[in-house]
Structures are given as structure tokens and as C-alpha cells.
Amino acid sequence: MRILLCVGAALAVSGCASTQTVLDKAPTEVFHSQKSVNEVAFCLSNKNNTPAMDRDDGSKVVLIKNGYGGVSLAFSIYPEGTGSRVEYRRQFGTIGGIWKQCIGLSDET
Template identity: 65%
Template sequence: MVKGKAALIGAVLLSGCASTNEVMQMAPTQVFKSDKSADEVSFCLANRNNTVPMPRDDGSRVVLVKNGYGAVSLAFAVFPEGTGSRIEYRKKFGTIGGAWKRCVGIKPDKD
């Protein structure tokens, strides 16, 4: 009986999880411009989140931040723009510390 309840709870949690496609189709939560190259920004974001930047056909790179259940909670799309980059930040749910702001080239807010 306990295993059945655990499976049901897990199924409910996963059914509410956000997919990569769902998050990427959302309007950006914020857009940033950086003097840093798209390669540098995407590498930094991926390195801080223990993931790999995914190249896309449009020349951008996507860095996903997933929760413990494998659902995408945050997504960064990094586009080359001149010698710098444009970063589209999408937040589905969850929180993330301000360390990612250093990757973009802005100082994190003081708490």
C-alpha cells in the first residue's frame, strides 16, 4: 500500500514538471546584454550548474537548470550579438542564487 501511494505521488509530481520545450516557448522572464561572448557566458552558466550548453540551429546555446525530479525550472538561451551576447532568462519555477549574474557580467544584488 505504501509503495502504491509513493508511486501515485511521484506520478503527480512528474505530471506537473516542465519540459524543455514548454519552458523555451515561454516569453523570457528577463533579457540581458553582455560584453562577454556567447561561448564564455554559456560555458560559465553550464559550469556553475553542472550541465552542458546545448547548441541550437539559430547559433544560440541553451543552458537548462533542472530540479531534483528532472524538470526544467530555469533556462538560459545565449545568443551571439556582435562581440558580446544576449541572454534570455526564462524562469518556470524555483529559485537560483545570484552567482549566475557573474556569468552574464552583472553584479548580484546584495541580500
């Protein structure tokens, strides 16, 4: 029984994506927001209880991880005029639509 649990855990963890693997993927969707980078990043961080990471290019990244520490979703937020461009990358899993409020879209779920 212990071996079966170890094998199952190993398979679950091996399916987890690293941060860089997810960020290197093409965006699943791209959104343009009138909200600033800081406002969008704060909202996403607050709703998901995870920190926003500052990047050297002035962008911010918010990662949503699963219970095993693998990145499920990644939001890259870039300055764009007075607003921002949000690149959403989905590796696996589901997330409610409440995050869309953070970029100025209505909650569709």
C-alpha cells in the same frame, strides 16, 4: 503506503515542464552582456554542472533541471554584436544569483 508514494511521485513528475515548453515561453528577463556567447555559456554550464547545447542559429541553451528531470530554468544565449543577449526563462524553483556573474552583473543574493 506504497500507493501514496506512487501517487505523490506521479504528481511531482506531472508538474515538470518539458524543455520545449519552457523555451516556448516568453523570457522572464532579458540581459545584454559584453561577454561572448561562448564565455557566458561556459560559465553557466560550469556553475550548474550541466552542458550547454548548441543551436543551429548560433545560440546556445543551458538548462537547469530539478531532481525529477523537469526544466526549472532555461538560459538562451544569442550573439549580439561583440557580446551576447541572454534570455532567462523561469518555470519554477529558485536559483541563487551567482549566475548573474556569468553575464557581467553583480551577484545580488
